Amino acid sequence: MSHGARVIRTGVSSAGPAATSPPAASSSASASSDGELVDGAYFRSCAGMLKVAQMISLLVAFISVNNSQWTNYSAYSYFQIVTMCDLVMVLFFYIIHIFRVYRMLTCVSWPLAEFLHYLIGTILLLIASIVAASKSYNVTGLVAGATFGFLATILCVLSIWSSYKVSCITQSTNAAV
Numbered sequence: 001m002s003h004g005a006r007v008i009r010t011g012v013s014s015a016g017p018a019a020t021s022p023p024a025a026s027s028s029a030s031a032s033s034d035g036e037l038v039d040g041a042y043f044r045s046c047a048g049m050l051k052v053a054q055m056i057s058l059l060v061a062f063i064s065v066n067n068s069q070w071t072n073y074s075a076y077s078y079f080q081i082v083t084m085c086d087l088v089m090v091l092f093f094y095i096i097h098i099f100r101v102y103r104m105l106t107c108v109s110w111p112l113a114e115f116l117h118y119l120i121g122t123i124l125l126l127i128a129s130i131v132a133a134s135k136s137y138n139v140t141g142l143v144a145g146a147t148f149g150f151l152a153t154i155l156c157v158l159s160i161w162s163s164y165k166v167s168c169i170t171q172s173t174n175a176a177v
Helices: 028-034 040-044 046-066 073-098 110-134 140-163
Strands: 002-009 164-171
Touching: 040 046, 040 073, 046 073, 046 140, 073 110, 073 140, 110 140, 140 164
Parallel strands: none
Antiparallel strands: 002 164
């Protein structure tokens, strides 16, 4: 018996929901929703609202640090770079889901790409927030920026946790037919 951890996507896959249903079972309502340019349901979904909350908290963190008196240039320039890169990537994946690009570009494993982005981005954002908090010296804008950085980190962890289910599955070596 081999034991292994598997990451199972619980949300949208790169093939999309249209690939899982047989063509005979599709109705005119689903055909009209597939033809739309914008996925209106993603705006109101939990994942969509979570991405918007991440973008807002990252933007507030960036603006708070940018408009404050810095005490340590390297720490806060790193914080700004990480927040802006993370903001751009979250916006990129938000646009990918809004315009259903994952259905057109099936050569990219979008769930894996998004998972790796969240994993690396969350770790970098956590490090940047810890460094920013330790170097803030009770300057209000810097404390606010670090706080919103921690909030964005928590939202990223929530996004990973709600989108993916990590489970350890026991696999048997003999196949029962």
